[in-house]
Amino acid sequence: MIIKNITLSNYRLYEGDNTICFASDEEKTIFLISGENGFGKTTFLHSLLWCLYGRLIIDIESEVKKDIANNGYNAFLKSNLNHNVRSRLEDMNDEDKDFIRQHGYIPENEHYKSLTTYSVSIEFADVVIPSLPCTSLLVKRSYDMLTEKETVEILIDGIKNELTAEIGSEIFINDFILNKDIARFFFFDSEQIVSLAETNTPTERRRLCSAYNEVLGVRKYEDLKRNLENVRLRLRKKTSDIESRDKLDSLLSKKELLESRIEETKELTNSLEAKLLQLRTENEALQVQLLREGNSTTIQEIKRISNVIEATKQKDDEYKKKLNQFIEYAPLAICGQLLKDTKIQLDSDNKLREEKNLQLSKNLVVSDITSDLLLMLSRMNLNTDTSLAIQSEMQNILNKYKGEVCKSNCLLSLTESEYEEFVAVYNNITTTYKTEFERLADDYKKNRQILEKNSRRLSTINNKENDELIKQIRATKNKLEESIIETDQKLRQTYELIGTNNQELAVVNKQVSELSKIISLDDTDAKKDALAEQIINELSSFLIALKQEKKFSLERRIKGILNNLMHKENFIERVDVVINGEDMDIELYSVDDKLINKDSLSKGEQQLYATSILKSLVDESGIQFPVFIDSPLQKFDKSHATKIITEFYPHISKQVILFPLLYKELTMTEYQVMKPLVNATYLIKNDTTHSYFEQVDVNNFINE
Secondary structure, three states: OOEEEEEEEEEEEEEEEEOOOOOOOOOOOOEEEEOOOOOOOHHHHHHHHHHHHHHHHHHHOOHHHHHHHHHHHHHHHHOEEEEEHHHHHHHHOOOHHHHHHHOOOOHHHHHHHHHHHHEEEEEEEOOOOOOOOOOOOEEEEEEEOOOOEEEEEEEOOEEOOHEEEOOHOOOOOOOOOOOOOHHHEEEEOOOOOOHHHHHOOOHHHHHHHHHHHHHHHHHHHHHHHHHHHHHHHHHHOOOOOOOHHHHHHHHHHHHHHHHHHHHHHHHHHHHHHHHHHHHHHHHHHHHHHHOOOOOOOHHHHHHHHHHHHHHHHHHHHHHHHHHHHHHHHHHHHOOOHHHHHHHHHHHHHHHHHHHHHHHHHHHHHHHHHHHHHHHHOOOOOOOOHHHHHHHHHHHHHHHHOOOOOOOOOOOOOOHHHEEEEHHHHHHHHOOHHHHHHHHHHHHHOOOOOOOOHHHHHHHHHHHHHHOHHHHHHHHHHHHHHHHHHHHHHHHHHHHHHHHHHHHHHHHHHHHHHHHHHHHHHHHHHHHHHHHHHHHHHHHHHHHHHHEEEHHHHHHHHHHHHHHHHHHOOOOEEEEEEEEEEOOEEEEEEEOOEEEEHHOOOOHHHHHHHHHHHHHHHHHHOOOOOOEEEEEOOOOOOOOOOOHHHHHHHHHHOOEEEEEEEEEEEHHHHHHHHHHHHHEEEEEEEEEOOOEEEEEOOHHHHHOO
């Protein structure tokens, strides 16, 4: 499938009919469309997505998604009318406006459509629709500002076809032109596509998995399998077993309710993610505004500084208390020799006191023994001479153990506890006091410096914060940050809710499966059921083999393309496509088999990674559709750009439409490499009031 022409009529910057044609040439597949910033390159790309997908554009384009999330789809539609045309529409007679709103258009007022309507149309060639041979296909989406109606017209070989009316335009475009889940791989914004390297959220991984299944044709087999399972359920709902039938109906109703809840929660998740992205973008813009106003400090930074000040103040009090204790001993440390002499004297006095106390204790014991022995003799029947002789001998013996108590007094009279306290203080002063005091004084000084530095900084910030403009910006930013926290919390809750509902759904599916096994069917339905079961089993086996085959093939392609495009030879040793249910991620491993964090890749390498996924998926799927690439060479260095120009763009599709910025992205040197492959070149020009396309000679494109 290729595009013959695209026409924008009164769409945003493009006033009137603006048509661009794409001639087919197998040797020259590249088309270049360039214009200065603000002239309408991005508008042109957005118009194509709107033409094909209408309100479903929010599933593809993040910028439009933010706009619609903030203002609503109707506001988005009303904003697309060209400004000049809108001015003339406002001058239109009110009676004519009211008539058209109430009764529609009649031949007499048909000419007003050029003021009230804008549209985008795409004509395709080489279209393949099963069982419907055709040479051309036209898709035209319009919006009327007065009737507020959006219409889609699909013409096959110039006429309307029953197929489009029967299945609806949205399904027809999705099934026969390009599925919306894979559209972003063909409408390729190099600034945004690097987000493929950052598939961190469950929604992003689900989108990648959905695109994978759609591109590689897995979805069609899964849908067929699901339809056959539904056929088996419908057969069981016809059973004559009323009790089982009612139970099955109840389970199926519960299943339908859970699936509806999951879908609603997913939509809420998408909405919250869009809102969160918008809030963060606005928050970053306000931070930039604060920077421009001379205040680069975030509220988190202010809180951090306040916390640092509070902590250093507490440390300051603790250091002061410890210093006070050290200062109490400072006079003793200053005394020096006198303190040492005092210690010697106290040691001497303490020794003398201990000796006195020891001798007194010994004498007391001897006296007690003497008394006890004399009492014992008095009780014995001994004559007087014997008793006196024994007493005399005993006294002589005991006197040997009695000592003379020293009568000299201590110079310094301290109690035992006072002496021990003095010794502890002396030991502290003569050993660790100096080292600890110096360390404590240094810690105290450093802490004071941190306190004073942060206090001055906070004071400066507060002075700036008193500025009315900064106050206003700060207040708005604080509210945004609160909203970010609140939205992020809601998003986490929706993720949890999806998980809970999926668990319940798994339980219900199991109950349905078990009940289905025991429900009896009549002979005809039983044969149909057996055939459906056989096909389902074969499809299940086939799907397992298909997914495994596609997985290995995709891994090989991504690795080969990525290593070919990168400077680093064999930078990627292994690629692992990890699929877990509806969740999918692509993991890259280095030569030493270590997982490569894709966030650590440069922006150019991330774009190469996303480009390799695009090329691999397109090659695997065999889908033929034009590829549109905005900012095609912005992140690449000279060597990468040359490889992309010569090895990637010519082979990615039969039509490759690039939107480069001349001289900035696409230099004369790069254009000379590309020129042999270029089919046609266009410039988007602007005359202040509107933009338009102008075809230029390929040889003169870079000089214009």
